[in-house]
Amino acid sequence: MSISSYPFDGQAVSEGQYSYLFRELASHSGIADSVGGTGFNVYGDSSGMQVKVNPGYAIVRGHSVQSTATETLTIAAASAGQRYDRVVLRLDPTANSITLAVVQGTSGGSVPALTQTDTGVFEFPLATVTVPVGAATISAGNVTGEREFLGNTVGGWTTATRPKTARTGRLGLNTSTNQWEFWNGTQWRDLAPTINWSTIEGAPGTFPPAAHTHPWGDVTGKPATFPPSSHNHDWDAITGKPSTFAPASHSHSWGSITGKPSTFAPSSHSHSGYLTSGSTISWANGSKKPHANAASGSGTWYSVWVEGDGTFCRNTSSIRFKENVRDYEIDPDSILALRPVVYDRKDQLDDDGSIKEGRKDEVGLIAEEVEAAGLDWLVNYLDGEVDGLRYDLLGVALVPVVQRQAEQISDLEARLARLEAAA
Numbered sequence: 527m528s529i530s531s532y533p534f535d536g537q538a539v540s541e542g543q544y545s546y547l548f549r550e551l552a553s554h555s556g557i558a559d560s561v562g563g564t565g566f567n568v569y570g571d572s573s574g575m576q577v578k579v580n581p582g583y584a585i586v587r588g589h590s591v592q593s594t595a596t597e598t599l600t601i602a603a604a605s606a607g608q609r610y611d612r613v614v615l616r617l618d619p620t621a622n623s624i625t626l627a628v629v630q631g632t633s634g635g636s637v638p639a640l641t642q643t644d645t646g647v648f649e650f651p652l653a654t655v656t657v658p659v660g661a662a663t664i665s666a667g668n669v670t671g672e673r674e675f676l677g678n679t680v681g682g683w684t685t686a687t688r689p690k691t692a693r694t695g696r697l698g699l700n701t702s703t704n705q706w707e708f709w710n711g712t713q714w715r716d717l718a719p720t721i722n723w724s725t726i727e728g729a730p731g732t733f734p735p736a737a738h739t740h741p742w743g744d745v746t747g748k749p750a751t752f753p754p755s756s757h758n759h760d761w762d763a764i765t766g767k768p769s770t771f772a773p774a775s776h777s778h779s780w781g782s783i784t785g786k787p788s789t790f791a792p793s794s795h796s797h798s799g800y801l802t803s804g805s806t807i808s809w810a811n812g813s814k815k816p817h818a819n820a821a822s823g824s825g826t827w828y829s830v831w832v833e834g835d836g837t838f839c840r841n842t843s844s845i846r847f848k849e850n851v852r853d854y855e856i857d858p859d860s861i862l863a864l865r866p867v868v869y870d871r872k873d874q875l876d877d878d879g880s881i882k883e884g885r886k887d888e889v890g891l892i893a894e895e896v897e898a899a900g901l902d903w904l905v906n907y908l909d910g911e912v913d914g915l916r917y918d919l920l921g922v923a924l925v926p927v928v929q930r931q932a933e934q935i936s937d938l939e940a941r942l943a944r945l946e947a948a949a
Contacts, residue, residue, distance in 0.1 A: 541619065542645065545588030554689050555650050556676035558583040561683060561701045566593065566673060568613045568653035570664035575601045577613060577655060577664055579626055585676060586617045586650045591624035599628050601664055604657040607634030611657060612672070614640060614649040628655075650674075688714060781879035841918070858927040860899045864891055891915055 533539045533547075559565035565582030579597045583590070601611060610631040617624050629649060631638040640649040651672040655664060674687040681698035683689065689696060694711040706717035723729060742748075761767075780786075831839050845851070871884030893912045897905045904923065906914040 541622075545619075548585065548588035548590075554674070554676075554691065555586045555648075556584065556674045556681075558585065558676050561675050561687075561699075563675075566615070566652055568655075568669055568671065570655070570666050570669045572663040572665045574663055575603055575661070577601060577653070577669060579613065579652065584615060584624075584650070586615055586624055587648050589617055589619075589624055591615060593626075597626055599626060601628065601655055601657060602630060604659045604661065605633050606659070608659055609633050609635070609657045610637045611655045612638060612640065612649075613652045613655060615652060617648040617650070619646065626652075779879075780877060856923055856926045857900065858930050860901055861923050861927050863899055864901075865895060866890070867892060890917075 533543075557563070557565045559582060564580045566584055567580040567582070568577050569580075570577050577599050579593070579599065581593045581595055583592045585591075599613060612629045612631070614627055614629055615624055616627040627649070629638050629640060637654055640651060641647050642649060651674075653672050654670045656668045656670070657664070658668075661668075672687065674689065675682055681689070681696070683698055683700060685700060685702040688700070689698075689709075692709040694709060696709040697717065698707065699705075700707050700714075705719075707714045708717055709715075719725065831841055833839065866889065868887055868889050870886045871888060873884050874882045876882050893905050893915050896902075896915060897912055901923065904916045904919055905912055906916060908914075
């Protein structure tokens with residue numbers, strides 16, 4: 527016969543028939559516990575190369591298994607590369623047993639596949655164990671749970687432990703998303719998804735309004751006035767237009783002006799507080815006689831500094847202007863490493879748009895090279911960038927060079943005197 531039925535009184539029922547019956551009742555293999563419960567939970571506690579498995583009850587392919595005490599499983603050490611092992615409940619119908627076992631992976635390989643046959647050995651996964659090279663213990667962080675949980679009509683699971691062979695309509699609570707979901711024969715779908723416009727299938731992109739009207743009083747946000755849209759008026763149709771038009775405020779670039787004079791004679795003016803009765807500048811912004819005076823005579827003359835804001839001031843060196851005086855070490859080799867150069871200035875663009883040719887064959891130093899030599903105290907900075915050099919301080923920088931040379935000359939003279947005396 528091709529049709530059989532069981533179990534009935536006085537009828538022999540096989541192990542395979544009972545297994546098939548209970549698989550249908552339980553829907554699938556799994557742990558008899560709530561999602562996240564401790565039944566058959568695998569964990570590492572850093573107590574050695576081993577994992578521990580909590581007591582629990584499970585159904586594997588219609589066969590039941592119960593553990594009443596914590597079991598310990600040994601994990602082999604990794605050799606050449608990191609390895610992944612899996613802890614399973616192994617159903618062996620031939621041996622009439624379900625036991626805890628470790629499916630060992632390969633060195634440097636991925637998570638090993640399980641044996642899952644319909645009528646023979648079936649391995650139900652409990653956890654994956656990561657075994658690093660050289661590890662002496664298995665910690666909690668090395669163990670990743672894989673348990674699936676039983677459910678009858680309605681079940682519970684995480685995203686990772688959903689039923690692998692669910693039938694259409696299988697319903698359960700996914701604790702990873704905290705959403706009820708069901709198997710539609712192709713994929714897991716939310717039972718009550720959040721609906722928004724972007725998730726509505728077949729929604730139109732636009733909605734052309736039907737013909738309608740709005741009373742003016744019902745329109746909100748309307749402007750108080752309406753500026754006219756762009757349009758034209760014929761000149762002859764304009765009334766009250768002026769006969770002349772004064773130019774509006776505007777400007778002209780210097781280069782666009784034609785016929786301008788080459789020089790401009792100064793208008794009548796005076797310099798209050800700066801010119802003496804003899805019409806010479808006696809004091810201008812803190813400096814004495816900055817005008818075109820010849821450096822002659824017995825008077826006192828100063829070098830002039832210009833501060834960042836344009837203020838002139840004389841260069842003073844008296845101790846009465848100084849405090850906190852201390853020695854300053856200067857490396858003579860840094861000075862001797864400087865590179866004198868001759869160069870041409872780049873052309874500049876004047877205000878009138880003409881090109882002002884740069885000076886040629888100037889002699890000096892390159893400020894960036896001076897900075898790189900560790901002599902940044904000789905460098906001037908403008909807006910955070912290297913700009914110029916304090917050439918007035920080069921004399922100070924040369925002092926240790928001269929002092930070292932003087933010391934070397936003195937030593938050589940002494941050595942020469944000793945050689946002549948010994949001759």
